[in-house]
Amino acid sequence: MCFTYDLETKRQSSEWVGETPPRPKKLKFQRSRIKTMLIIFFDSQSIMHKEFVSEGRRVNAKFYKGVIDRFLKRTQQFRPPAFCSRDFFLLHDNAPAHTAASVCQFLTKKNVTTVYHPPYPPDLSPPDYFLFPKLKMKLTGLHFADVAEILRN
16 A cells, blocks of 8 residues: 555664653554555565556456556566566465466466465565565655555656
8 A cells, every 4th residue: 555654663662862862753554545556576686567446346257357468468478488488376365456366377277376375474574575675675765645656656
């Protein structure tokens, strides 16, 4: 989700403050009404494919198959050796759209290897180590007035 405010980092929230200056005030956390969902496929080199989900759109199996199909076409275009050898795999969480029978059949037909997360992976989340820090660095300090501005950035 992309919001219109900056989340405070753990480092910022644990800053040491001396006795003389006043303690920094923390603002009350308020969720933004402006938000959008972003689907991202990435590898160790870069983001390979990204798509925003339009407002009010449900991510079901039919929609997700279309996203995967567009991802595979992009992979074929920009990473031909990996696409031809199928030297990649998809790491899915356990969302219903990812585990639907039609999606699994589609991936099997396209010869794509899929790895599923265990139900509660305490330390197996690649987005936490690769994707989210890079996104936070790019978006820090930016404020968005509407979804169109989020899409542009």
